[in-house]
Amino acid sequence: MPSEKKLMRGSDTLAEAAVRAGCRFFSGYPITPQNELPEYLSWRLPQAGGTFIQAESELSAINMVLGAAATGARALTSSSSPGVSLKQEGISYLAGQELPAVVANMMRGGPGLGNIAASAADYFQATRGGGHGDYRTPVLAPAGCQELAELTFLAFDLADKYRTPVMLLGDGLIGQVMEPVVFPDPIDPADLPPKDYILDGCAGRAPRAIFSMLLGQQGELYKHNLHLQEKYEQITADEQRWEENLTEDADIIAVAYGTASRIAMSAVEELRAEGVKAGLFRPITLWPYPKQALRKLAQGGVKVAVFELSAGQMVEDVMLSVGERAEIHFYGIPGGVIPTPADVIDFLRSALKGDGKVGRRVEI
Amino acid sequence: MSAPAAEKIFGRPESLKDVATHYCPGCGHSVAHRLVAECLDEMGLREKTIGVPPVGCAVLAYNYFNFDMVEAPHGRALAVATGIKRVRPDSFVLTYQGDGDLAAIGTAETIHAANRGELISCIFINNAIYGMTGGQMAPTTIIGEVTTTTPGGREAKAHGSPIDISRMLAVCEGAVYIERCTLNSFKGIKQAKKAIRKCFQVQVDGLGFGLVELLSPCPTNMKMSPKQAWQWIDNQMMKTYPLGLIKDTTGYEDK
Ligand SMILES: Cc1ncc(C[n+]2csc(CCOP(=O)(O)OP(=O)(O)O)c2C)c(N)n1
Ligand code: SF4
Numbered sequence: 051m052p053s054e055k056k057l058m059r060g061s062d063t064l065a066e067a068a069v070r071a072g073c074r075f076f077s078g079y080p081i082t083p084q085n086e087l088p089e090y091l092s093w094r095l096p097q098a099g100g101t102f103i104q105a106e107s108e109l110s111a112i113n114m115v116l117g118a119a120a121t122g123a124r125a126l127t128s129s130s131s132p133g134v135s136l137k138q139e140g141i142s143y144l145a146g147q148e149l150p151a152v153v154a155n156m157m158r159g160g161p162g163l164g165n166i167a168a169s170a171a172d173y174f175q176a177t178r179g180g181g182h183g184d185y186r187t188p189v190l191a192p193a194g195c196q197e198l199a200e201l202t203f204l205a206f207d208l209a210d211k212y213r214t215p216v217m218l219l220g221d222g223l224i225g226q227v228m229e230p231v232v233f234p235d236p237i238d239p240a241d242l243p244p245k246d247y248i249l250d251g252c253a254g255r256a257p258r259a260i261f262s263m264l265l266g267q268q269g270e271l272y273k274h275n276l277h278l279q280e281k282y283e284q285i286t287a288d289e290q291r292w293e294e295n296l297t298e299d300a301d302i303i304a305v306a307y308g309t310a311s312r313i314a315m316s317a318v319e320e321l322r323a324e325g326v327k328a329g330l331f332r333p334i335t336l337w338p339y340p341k342q343a344l345r346k347l348a349q350g351g352v353k354v355a356v357f358e359l360s361a362g363q364m365v366e367d368v369m370l371s372v373g374e375r376a377e378i379h380f381y382g383i384p385g386g387v388i389p390t391p392a393d394v395i396d397f398l399r400s401a402l403k404g405d406g407k408v409g410r411r412v413e414i
Numbered sequence: 415m416s417a418p419a420a421e422k423i424f425g426r427p428e429s430l431k432d433v434a435t436h437y438c439p440g441c442g443h444s445v446a447h448r449l450v451a452e453c454l455d456e457m458g459l460r461e462k463t464i465g466v467p468p469v470g471c472a473v474l475a476y477n478y479f480n481f482d483m484v485e486a487p488h489g490r491a492l493a494v495a496t497g498i499k500r501v502r503p504d505s506f507v508l509t510y511q512g513d514g515d516l517a518a519i520g521t522a523e524t525i526h527a528a529n530r531g532e533l534i535s536c537i538f539i540n541n542a543i544y545g546m547t548g549g550q551m552a553p554t555t556i557i558g559e560v561t562t563t564t565p566g567g568r569e570a571k572a573h574g575s576p577i578d579i580s581r582m583l584a585v586c587e588g589a590v591y592i593e594r595c596t597l598n599s600f601k602g603i604k605q606a607k608k609a610i611r612k613c614f615q616v617q618v619d620g621l622g623f624g625l626v627e628l629l630s631p632c633p634t635n636m637k638m639s640p641k642q643a644w645q646w647i648d649n650q651m652m653k654t655y656p657l658g659l660i661k662d663t664t665g666y667e668d669k
Contacts, residue, residue, distance in 0.1 A: 075501055101500040105493070106526040113490035113523070117497025120484040121464070121505075125497070143487050249482040249498070251505055253461035259476035261485035 053233035061086035061225040063195045064154060064218065065094060067202035068126050072237040073152070074100030075125040077114035079107055081133045082166045083222030084156035088128065108133040112140030112153070119149040120260050122248035124206050124239060128154035130222075131172050132163060134180075141215050142181030145278070146262030148247075150209035152202070153187075154218040156225045159386030167386025168221035168309050173363035176219050177337040184275055186282050188289060189217045189336040191307040195229035201334070203234050208289065210242070212281055219336060221359070223309045223388070285338055292340035293332040296322060297347055300329030302402050304394070305344065305368055306357045307333050314357050317394035328398055336364065341371040348376035355401045355409070357394055358382045362412075369414050377401075381409030427451035429460045431480045440640020442597040442630025443472050446539055449603070450510065451479065453610045457618070462506045464498050466491040470512035471545040471632075489520025492527035495534045503533070506617060510537045513554040514544050517579040521553075524579065531588025531622040535613050538580070538625055541632040542651055549635030553577040556654045561635075576654050580627045584661040590622035592660040596629040596652070598644035605657075612666065621664055629655060 058066070065087050068076070076095055078088045088104065095102040101118075105111035111127045118125040129137060134155045144151050155176065159169040176189045188208050192198040198220070205216040249258055264271035296318060297303055306314040311332045321328040331347060331354075333340050348354055354376045356365045361384040372378055379401035383389050393408070400408040426432060429451035437444045454460045460481050467475035469488035476483035486494040491509040499507040516524050516538050527534060543561055544550040550563040556576050558567040568576070583589050593609040596602035606628055613624035629651055631643035638646060 075497065077497065103496065103500065106522050109490065110493040110496075110523050110526065113486060113493035114497035114500075116486070116490075117466075117484065117494035117499075118501045119497075120494070121498050121501045123501045139487050140490070143485075147485065249464045249484055250502060251462045251464065252480075252482050257479075257481050257483070259483045259485075261476060261483075263473060263485060265474075 052235060055230050055232050057228055058195055058231045059086060059225070060195055060198055060220065060227050061156070062090045063198045063231050064202050065090040067199040067233060068152070068206070069094055069098050069100070070233050070236040071124065071203045071206040072239040072242055073124040073126045073206060074098065074239055075115065075118040075123045076101070076127065077103040077105045077111040078127050078129060079105050079111050079133060081130045083158060083225055084128050084130050084154070086225065087154065108136035109139060112137040115151045116140055116144055116149060119144065119151045120249050122245050122250065124210070124242070126152045126154065128156065130156045130158045131160050131169070134172065134175070138181035141187065142183050142185065143262055144215040145185035145187065146183060147260050148213040149260065150213055151215045152205045152209055152218060153215055154220065157219065157221045159384070165386045166222060168223040168359060168388060169384070169386045170221065170308060170310060170359035171361070171363070171384060172219070173336065173358070173360060176217050177339070177367070185278060186337055187215045187217050188212070188285060188338070189219050191219045191334060191336050192224060193308055193311045193332065195227060195231045198224065199231050199233050210245070212285055214281070219308065221309050289335060290338050290340040290343065291334035292343050293334060294347070295330040295332070297329035297331060299327055300352060301327040302353045302355055302398055303329045303331050303347055304355045304357055304398060305331045305333070305364070307336060307364065309388070310357050310359050313389065313391055314394055316391035317398060320391060320395055321398060326402070339367040339371065341367070344368065344371040345375065348372040353377045353379060353401055355379045355381070355398055357397065359388070360384055365412060369412065373414060377404070378412050379409050380412045427455045429454040429480050431478055433478065435478050436474065437471065438634045440631055440633040440643055441471070442539060442541060442628065442632070445597045445603060446537060446628055446630065447475065447478055449607045449610050450508070450537060453607065453614055454481070457611065457614055459506045459614065462504065463508060464502070464505045465508045465510065466495045466498070468511040468515035470515050472510055472512065472539065473546065475510055489515050489518070490523055491515065491520065492532070492534065492536065493523045496527055496530070496532050499532060499534055506614070507534045508537065509534060511539065512545065513538070513540045513542065513552045517553040517577050521579070525583065525586065528583045528589040528623045528625070529586040531590070533617050533620055534623060535617045536623070536625040537610065538627045539630045540627050540655065541630045543632050543635045545632045545635055553579070556651060578655065580625065580660050583625060586623070588623050589625065589661060590663045591616045591624040592627070594627040594629070594655060594657050594660060596647055596657055598629065598631055598647040616664055627655070
């Protein structure tokens with residue numbers, strides 16, 4: 051049975067959803083703005099019979115998750131930007147070894163230590179692989195608590211289904227916002243489909259090895275990479291998710307995700323109230339990017355207006371999706387500064403007029 | 415009267431696969447593998463074992479050991495092993511690591527796993543050099559030792575002094591058994607096996623973290639014959655790393 055409706059903070063929602071999704075292992079290292087998440091799990095996981103470990107670093111945390119995943123557990127780690135940089139080594143190994151895990155990044159301003167304000171400057175890192183080697187991780191970008199709960203379940207399902215690390219990409223605002231949540235039915239880990247690759251001791255079967263090093267002279271690594279690419283193509287074909295709001299008759303379509311999409315939606319609603327035909331396209335999976343869906347909307351003279359809490363990262367995927375089918379405008383705020391809906395209204399108006407006063411036109 | 419059934423007195427341990435290894439002649443890794451395998455067999459642990467090899471010359475240990483294994487990134491074996499042991503406390507969890515893996519890039523993972531008293535057995539191969547990457551200075555390289563990155567020999571001032579990680583670990587409350595042995599003589603190997611068994615027993619009994627350091631020859635990178643490399647351990651390496659028990663709070667009677 052789904053849970054009763056509860057008012058919950060974003061970080062607690064993610065943590066609670068993970069436990070209900072059958073996650074029984076967490077390891078992480080403190081960093082603002084995501085400390086509430088491990089704090090919640092430090093009591094909640096033991097209560098559910100799971101393990102919580104405060105690791106000595108993010109490097110260690112992600113590798114503990116790797117070990118837990120190798121034994122078949124649904125495992126989670128979370129951090130914020132500087133810590134996620136350290137996790138890239140482990141994420142690359144998880145991808146290479148085809149082990150499932152969920153990594154939450156509550157992004158903050160960067161580069162370097164930056165600041166702790168909400169930011170979306172890790173888009174490239176999240177969607178382009180992040181660590182070394184030819185790999186991708188599915189990236190889910192929730193815009194509120196209810197969606198956070200649902201996407202946390204989805205993250206664990208995708209991780210298991212495709213044997214891949216999956217990233218939940220939020221920020222301090224998504225983590226702090228309090229909203230009503232109804233959790234999906236809890237999953238008992240014992241009811242999850244068995245995994246035939248995990249390590250649990252070789253009694254009654256041949257020993258198993260999980261590894262990513264393929265030194266063979268017969269193109270073993272090449273073949274492994276082709277296999278990974280086939281998997282990524284499958285994910286790209288089957289797992290794109292997005293939301294369209296007021297796009298059918300729109301003259302201008304804002305494209306934004308996560309926190310930026312909440313601001314953009316307020317702007318769109320205000321413009322609608324004034325009779326301006328604005329809409330919002332909100333990608334939910336950042337990789338795979340919902341390219342075709344966005345491409346379909348980019349016709350008949352509609353303008354596409356990308357708004358990001360970064361200096362311009364997702365805009366590249368928008369350009370790849372839309373090409374020259376529509377005018378693309380970009381407005382990006384880096385450095386952990388959060389603009390108001392009024393700023394975004396100014397941007398959308400300016401884009402409609404094409405006067406270049408707020409934001410700028412971008413061309414492929 | 416029928417002939418008495420033949421008694422097998424020596425053979426390949428079940429915990430070792432029947433394959434040739436890539437280790438150089440005279441290398442300590444093959445001896446250490448055999449000791450680990452014999453102990454697991456004798457203690458009936460093979461089918462419960464999950465091993466974590468290092469990144470180093472023993473990176474392919476999963477091709478040689480006949481039990482479940484998962485590769486860890488360089489230095490992270492004890493973090494990976496922690497994840498395994500916490501999820502499957504009934505498993506027997508083993509890491510096998512070189513000095514670069516354990517005492518340079520993985521120092522933090524090593525100290526903290528020991529300090530948490532993780533129920534893991536760690537086999538630490540100290541060959542005082544980076545074998546796999548071609549003979550560079552290791553954290554354990556001794557003073558005066560020539561490596562490809564200390565062509566004039568290691569100097570404390572320029573390169574730091576050799577690190578005695580086993581003694582450092584001994585101050586961690588969670589580490590209950592640490593012993594240093596050698597693989598360069600019959601006597602040393604016998605003692606090493608005893609230590610490995612005891613280290614494994616520590617985990618079986620749930621006492622805490624256990625580690626056996628094995629002084630191990632790397633003739634290839636020392637540019638010595640196997641015999642010279644074994645002698646070098648006696649004549650040089652043991653001055654920096656004296657053999658013997660470093661810590662034992664197990665309370666076992668056999669001391
Ligand atoms: C992150 C990372 N850095 C560096 C390396 C290269 N590397 C592989 S093995 C090794 C050191 C091996 O030395 P040691 O741990 O002493 O083991 P040995 O080969 O001597 O048994 C290094 C530096 C790597 N694989 N990964
Ligand atoms: S290089 Fe050294 S450590 Fe590596 S296999 Fe050869 S002798 Fe052994």
